[in-house]
Amino acid sequence: GAVVSQHPSRVICKSGTSVKIECRSLDFQATTMFWYRQFPKKSLMLMATSNEGSKATYEQGVEKDKFLINHASLTLSTLTVTSAHPEDSSFYICSARGMGERNSPLHFGNGTRLTVT
Amino acid sequence: QKEVEQNSGPLSVPEGAIASLNCTYSDRVSQSFFWYRQYSGKSPELIMSIYSNGDKEDGRFTAQLNKASQYVSLLIRDSQPSDSATYLCAVKYFGNEKLTFGTGTRLTIIP
Numbered sequence: 001g002a003v004v005s006q007h008p009s010r011v012i013c014k015s016g017t018s019v020k021i022e023c024r025s026l027d028f029q030a031t032t033m034f035w036y037r038q039f040p041k042k043s044l045m046l047m048a049t050s051n052e053g054s055k056a057t058y059e060q061g062v063e064k065d066k067f068l069i070n071h072a073s074l075t076l077s078t079l080t081v082t083s084a085h086p087e088d089s090s091f092y093i094c095s096a097r098g099m100g101e102r103n104s105p106l107h108f109g110n111g112t113r114l115t116v117t
Numbered sequence: 118q119k120e121v122e123q124n125s126g127p128l129s130v131p132e133g134a135i136a137s138l139n140c141t142y143s144d145r146v147s148q149s150f151f152w153y154r155q156y157s158g159k160s161p162e163l164i165m166s167i168y169s170n171g172d173k174e175d176g177r178f179t180a181q182l183n184k185a186s187q188y189v190s191l192l193i194r195d196s197q198p199s200d201s202a203t204y205l206c207a208v209k210y211f212g213n214e215k216l217t218f219g220t221g222t223r224l225t226i227i228p
Contacts, residue, residue: 006160032214043205043220044161093160103149103168103209106216111160 003027004096006109013084014117021079021112023094029074030096034106035067038091050077074099084116121208123219132228136193140206140219143187149209150182150189151216154202161205165191196226 003026013019023033031052036044048058048069056069066088068080077096081088091113095106120143130136138152149168153161165180167173167189173180179192189208193200206219 034215044218046215049215091158097214105149105151105163105166105207108153108160108162113158 002098002107004030004094004107004109006094006112008112009110010113010115012115012117015085016083018080018082019084019114021081021092021094021114023077023079023096023109025075025096025098025107028096028098030077031074031099033071033077033094033096035069035077035079036093036095038093038111044093047079081114084114086116089114089116121206121217121219123204123206123222125220126223127225128222129225129227130196132196132198132226134196136196136200136224136226138191138193138204138206138222138224139188140190141188142206142208142217144210146211147184147187147208148211150180151207151209152178152180152189152191153205153207153218154200155205155221156202164204193224198226198228200224201226 005024007022033050035047038044046059047062048056050056050069050071052071052074058064071077093111094109122141151166152164154164155161167180167182177194181190203221203223205221207216
């Protein structure tokens with residue numbers, strides 16, 4: 001159980017376009033989802049915490065107008081990278097924790113490799 | 118600023134030996150501790166969770182937690198080449214939903 005599906009796994013887009021990444025909890029309901037970014041050979045950097053039905057909480061230094069997060073249901077959160085630039089190229093990973101599991105580990109999606117040309 | 122620190126490695130261990138990975142963390146109000154394994158180009162996968170002081174064993178893996186000294190370790194017995202990966206330590210602090218990750222230790226098992 002506790003499967004998180006992330007789509008797409010890989011995307012290449014042109015500079016200036018927007019890209020949407022979906023994160024779904026397949027067999028559990030997730031009131032909270034987390035979006036991470038990872039550069040090569042670096043650790044995970046938390047971008048924002050997404051709560052169902054409310055605005056996301058962004059970490060310091062993360063532009064909320066550039067990285068739009070929507071968590072419209074208990075099983076789906078989306079991250080939209082708006083007006084993408086080459087420096088946005090990175091590995092984006094979502095994760096989720098089930099309802100009532102405040103101390104449990106996070107379940108990760110398979111990640112999305114974004115390349116902006 | 119809460120911190121989770123790991124030796125970045127690389128750590129090289131002969132096949133069949135014990136690999137020992139360490140993690141220290143600041144701030145005593147910590148609640149839950151996790152070890153994740155991440156293969157290159159893949160997302161992290163959970164190896165172990167530990168919530169109380171002492172040892173927790175799961176197959177070839179043993180997690181050790183010492184809250185007084187603020188460290189958590191992961192031992193991998195009978196290391197296999199497939200264990201070669203980056204191991205991430207993560208801490209959940211009390212009253213905070215998110216996990217704080219260390220920078221990871223790159224482990225290489227030498228056949």
